[in-house]
Amino acid sequence: MKFVAHNNHGILLTAFFVCLLLSLPSYAKDKVSVVVTDAYAEMHTGPGRGYPVFHTIEKGENVRILKQRTDWYKVETSKGKKGWVYRDEFTHTLGLHGEEVDLSRPGREDFDNRRWELGVGGGNFSGARALNTYLGYHLTENLGAELRFTEAFGKFSNSKMLTLNAVHHPFPNWRVSPFFTLGTGGILITPSSDIVQPEDRENSVLTVGGGFTFYVSRSFLLRIEYNDHTLVTQRESNEEVDEWKAGFSIFF
């Protein structure tokens, strides 16, 4: 489990290229053509409001949407001009055959229908400073699964914990929504090297917890959470560890 840099590079790089190859088909996505129905739309040289406007698309003009970055679309006009247009300029756009075009920014509806969630946070792991990240997948409105990784930096030891959790949201559509989690995993505890006889130990962990998510706006969530971890030891009693944490997440 010890982090050895050089050997990991190769594996990670390979994994990355595999991901790249897998994502290649997405480049083959069909280009969407739309008709601008606002009075005009401004074209910027880059995907941001600070980049200069160099062209305007008139009402009724057809444009092809080539790609998207954050809230900006790269479009090509019928005359071959390429530039970036802000999402809000396309709110009333129609498809070439009058299809509805939904290019509104992510909002409540997307929050209710979210599938993937990625979050980071910090907190207190039984007195130690801790960092955590998680990746969640919503199976249904109420039920989800989460893979979590926590790293704690204590005075006498450091811990790394990986757990898989089931998450239940009883009221998924509330803006402040409570949730409960139940999960299992493992923890690796490494005593600081300046303590005599450092020996790593690995324990299974059972974890139960709960918390609240706050829907902020767009694709942002804030999240506070409490977890009670039970470390299964070979001694007579198991060890209990409290964890408080707060962080933010994005969903997509």
Add this chain to the structure above:
Amino acid sequence: MESRFQYIFLIASLLLAPLSYAQDEEKADSEAVLDEVINPDLERRKIDEERIDSENFEFGIFAGVMSVEDFGTNSVYGFRAGYHITEDFFIEGVYGSTTTTPTSYEVLSGGSPLLTDEQRQYDYYNLSLGLNLLPGEVFLGKYAFNTAFYVIGGAGNTVFADNEYFTYNFGGGFRIFTTDWLAFRVDFRNHLFTHNILGDDKAIQNLETHLGVSIYF
């Protein structure tokens, strides 16, 4: 909204024109009737974001120099992965690695080395939140390239001298896009943590600067 209904209505009435003679009187009737009549015949595909290729992820590699307090300035290599949340904010994970050199004291005293070769290896990883500032263009001859400055800060882990340290980092950088999906970056970062390798607790600052290249996908 009204004009959209008109639009839909006009298209529909065109398609349905041969059938609609009998229905002329009802035309004045409301949208409810429209829905019933039109929807079964017009298979409208809704266009949404899923059909558009998005490029919000970034992956890059970098190389530069890193100064580890007391342990010399050496070359550093690493890679980064990022996600652009809005045009202003992005999150980024970085993994970097450098090999430190002996402290001046070790060299001068000629005594036994403080750390083994393996312990001199310094690896770090962190997650940070970045904010893009001052977007603009630079000009090279007749070409214009998009650029942006950014400030960034976060926390992570440092593995050094057989121990792990909770590490804050903050800094800034400059990004220049040669195409929409290829960017070159200069990054300056300070990594802060406390260690007790030399006896007492010591809060150290480790400055890093590197050049990198990133692709967006």
